[in-house]
Amino acid sequence: MSALLDLEEAQTMLLALAPLLPSEPVAADTALGRILAEDLRAARTQPAADLSAMDGYALAPGEGPWLLVGESRAGAPYRELLAENQCVRISTGAVIPPGADRVLLQEDAVNEAGLILATELPPPGRHIRARGFDFHAGDLLLTKGTRITPARLALALAAGHGTLTVTRPVRVAVMDSGDELAADPADCLPHQLPASNAAMIAAMLAPLGCEITRMGPVPDDRAALAAALAKAEGADILITSGGASVGDHDLIKPALTDWGAQIAFWKIAIKPGKPLLVATRPGASGTQVILGLPGNPVSSFVTAFLFALPLVRAAQGDPEPLPKVEMAYAGEDLPAVGPRREFLRAVFHDGAPQLAGSQDSSALSALAAADCLIDRPAHAPPLAAGSPVPVFKLQNG
Template sequence: MRTPPLPLAEAQSRLLALAAALPVEHRTVSECLGHYLAEPLLARRTQPAAALSAMDGYALRSADLPGPWQVIGESAAGHPFTGSVGAGQAVRISTGAMVPDGADMILLQEDAAREGETMHLTGTPPAPPQRHVRPAGMDFSRDAMLIAAGTRIGPAQIALAIAGGHSHLPVRRPLRLTVIDSGDELVLPGTLPALHQLPASNGPMLCAMAAGLPVTITHIGPIADQLEDLAQALGSAADADVIVTSGGASVGDHDLVRPALEAVGASIDFWRIGIKPGKPLLVAKRGGQIILGLPGNPASAFVTGFLFMLPLLRAMLGAVKPLPRTIPARLTSAMNAGGSRMEFLRARWDGVTVTLDELQDSGALAPLARSNALVVREAGAPAKAAGTDVLIYLLENGGIA
């Protein structure tokens, strides 16, 4: 008796349980964009190290209000005033400059008038007096947690790490991914296909989906629907951390992929998921290598790549939360009741509402290219009227906010 398809959450959990984290290496900060931090990052210094002015004006003692003051020097960014401010004294100061010893207030330059070395109050002093002073440690202090392990490193994280005194960061080594697409009907991109043929688009699509992550990608195919060819392709990818196949089954679901996997010493962990599109998904292992067998229909390959391939890659690269996240959106039109499987409908989100594409066939690419979201329709869900909230996955950035 055939085992029933696994629910999505169970299948994702089983897949991620197989995902061993890759070895840690230390890379220069500038090389870490898109990586996930492998260890907590602590500050090696305090930022700012001393009190700084947030505005252009005059540094003085608030106790001396309302003045006048004698201007005794200047503090500029990178060129601090080396003395201290005493009673009735002020120092001209620029944004980002160190606040001199003795001063506790910055009087804005537009609230002051200067005649020679004498400065008078002409406007309203700041309230509270420290309003325009950035205190030492305002941003972070030495030994404070800067970035948690598992955080994806973007431009802001790069700047923070450098400001915290770091030149190198611990990250997982780049993942080695091999994508194999196969099918007798497929021809190379750019080749004019015959009526019974199709351009091989799944492999390049899956490679493009993974390209935003720190991965080294090898693309094989398209190859013919022959057991020997598929086994040879799998065998040539023995050094890959992850292999993703698309198609390759001319008769029945993965009739060729399964024997080809057995031929190269891989063992199947699970097969068939209770989702639409994307039911005939297969997960196998060969030593420490994970193999994903995705369906051949393009929408099915995309949806399973989104829900399984990308989370697997993120998990192996050290992401704490590798799965895509849903957000609510309001339907612009009615949605039919759900069937026996959870469905992922191609749709367009405008920031508030979501519009289902009229064409939902798993073999169609145009609706996928028009879409920036997947609407989740649970198995057996009742019909929903226009204006009803539903959950959606945003396709940008692999569904990771």
């Protein structure tokens, strides 16, 4: 395929290849970050009874004063039917006793030897959390494809679910390759570079709850690459970094072919990240997807953000796997763009993105400083400061 693919076309093609993973039941309190594999409906009503929203007195109808006949506290309700002009002391979260129709705030009450007077009488229903005001048994609470966050975990537990059915974790193998890479960053000769891409990509994937296996760095050698690829037999997704370009020592493409992979597409019309490669291969548990990222660290990061993370989300069952674009106003003049769409590393200053530093695809200091990517279309003319620009906030990745 000689023509470079547009970003959205390549993303669509890639997501269509996402592996279909089975589901599994897990204890709810271990499901944080996982994706629901089925709709979640409430197994109970919340609250299951009328509850007090404040500390004070639950009053039966009447003009007062109210005779104090007992107490209802959280976990220990008062069960007797209140008669007219009777009340009970009540705490926040306690069950409203039968016969009471409102709660008098503690600060609006005067206790005179067991007779309760109201300095400000609330209307009927005030300060009561009615049964089922949050949800009722059978209500749809979370839909299939929803990621479990701390608040959603609390909702699932409150709805009576100690077990959740979620998608099995995606098994991802991450490998970096290149003769120039040193495994130990503290023992790196002048002609070498510390291997950092696989660690960076694994760290990007970690919040998604993947099962990650790191391999390498692997030298530019067909036999060494074959031995490394054999270790990825059980992976749903293999992500490689380096060796995907067109140089004499870029051996990922032929090594993948030797391994039985079929190239789906290669080269994207973006900068950085042009030599992105996508392939598929029959694996131990279904079709494996192979994502070959460029070796330059910034290119590797940007393509992981735009392709690897969405691929994993799609495999998990996330219905909206792509990163979200937002609009901002450029904090400085931006240069013209060449024939490929560019993603500029930038930092928000007072809400306006400015370039983080060098835009060279090897400049890790600028990448480390960046908190967003400015999306600039191909062949765009110079852009004046204050003009609207689309941005991807990196925490969205």
